[in-house]
Amino acid sequence: MKEEFLDCMHEACPIPLLKALKKLEQMKAGDLLIMKTDHNCSITNVIEWVDKQGHKMDYIEIGKGEWEIYIEKVVSDE
């Protein structure tokens, strides 16, 4: 059970999501990914993509216009 951290501060859409996508590929089921971003569109994008993939996620606002997104990798058996 590893925990990965991805700093996406000051990155424009869609770079944060694409970085997360790469990172998640290398991770194992059950690993957690923490993403830090100040780009609000990234959150909605990540939510839609993560939902589709079946991973678990949530996010909190850690400061004015700054968020942390938490993703738990889930691998379906199909």
Place this chain on the structure above:
Amino acid sequence: MNKLYEIVLKTPWPYWIAGIILSLLNIFLLITTGSPWRVTSGFLYWGMGFLEKLGYSDFTGSYIELYGGLTAGETFLLNTVSILNVAVIAGALLSVLISNEFKWKKIKNAKQVAFGITGGLLMGYGAIIAFGCNIGAFFSGIPSFSLHGWVFGGSMVVGGVIGSKILMRYMV
């Protein structure tokens, strides 16, 4: 009250609701002003106003001379499209302030700037020669039943495919 604030002014609205609101605003704009939502010509007016300030005012053969758009009494700075553009910026700022999320966002590196400038130039150039941007030609052109809207939309998607390739290769 707190919960209502969370739902209406904090959590993002669903895309489809926003889409319908934008359509309604667009038709309302067409009814009240006689012209649907446009963006790029406003940028051109600003640019030309700036050129005029620099002392350059030979606009023979320019887009504005041929296709105009300014009604009597309007200037490069004060006209329908420019006002609309300022209003869109102000509306976005209002929204961020209400949801308590405003922050000056810094530039990360020179690469971002280089891609930003290139992209901006391409958009400005493309939008002018095609008679409109994603708003004027696409979002207002297609509902106007003008075929150029459809062709612009299709070409924009082709450009999107090329742009995405560049993005995946050089920017991630």
Place this chain on the structure above:
Amino acid sequence: MTSERIEALKRRRKEEREVIKSTNQSPHAWILLVIILMVSMALFLNQSFYMWIFPIGILLGFTLERSRFCFTASIRNPLTIGTTKLLQAVILALMVSTVFFFILQVQTLDVGNFQLSEVPGNLRPLGWNTVIGGVLFGVGMIIAGGCASGTLVRVGEGFTLQIVVLVAFIAGAILAGVFHYPFWYDLFIEGREAIYLPEIFGFIPALLLQLAVLGILYVAARSFAKRKKI
């Protein structure tokens, strides 16, 4: 969808970082609102129909920001990550607008006998310039990370980068619209007119055709998202 472990992680991160109590920005919002009302009044005194434009623009910007609606992402997301919710919303918005524009056009025009210049809406000439411009615009919006409206919204959100993009956008527009326009005009645009679909197909068929095409695109987008696993 959250999970127990994510909830635990949230609690832990909150303790570790002691989430910064952000200062309340609503006073700024009130000040801005007052300024907006004053500007609307000033514009109204200048020319009466200006009064409408400013509030409508405010609502446009507000809606775009509030929903994170983004034309760039609507095209980019299907291509890069296989999600289409935004694209579907854009197509839906086009269908709704199509119906409203149609009603307005039919009411305004003498259907049997009208000039193109009388049609309410954005009717513009079609030619190779549309294709070239569209492709350039498509590439530009993806690499700049925002379209025309998106750039404006980002400026309002406080992105320094988008201020740079906006300046470049204006520069590009001047280059094409002032300095290079005679070239493009002579090459593709001169003598061309807008192609107005109801003139070719008739009013009702044009409406039905356009709604059908948009409907097909909507269904195609939805099934594309279901099939595509990235």
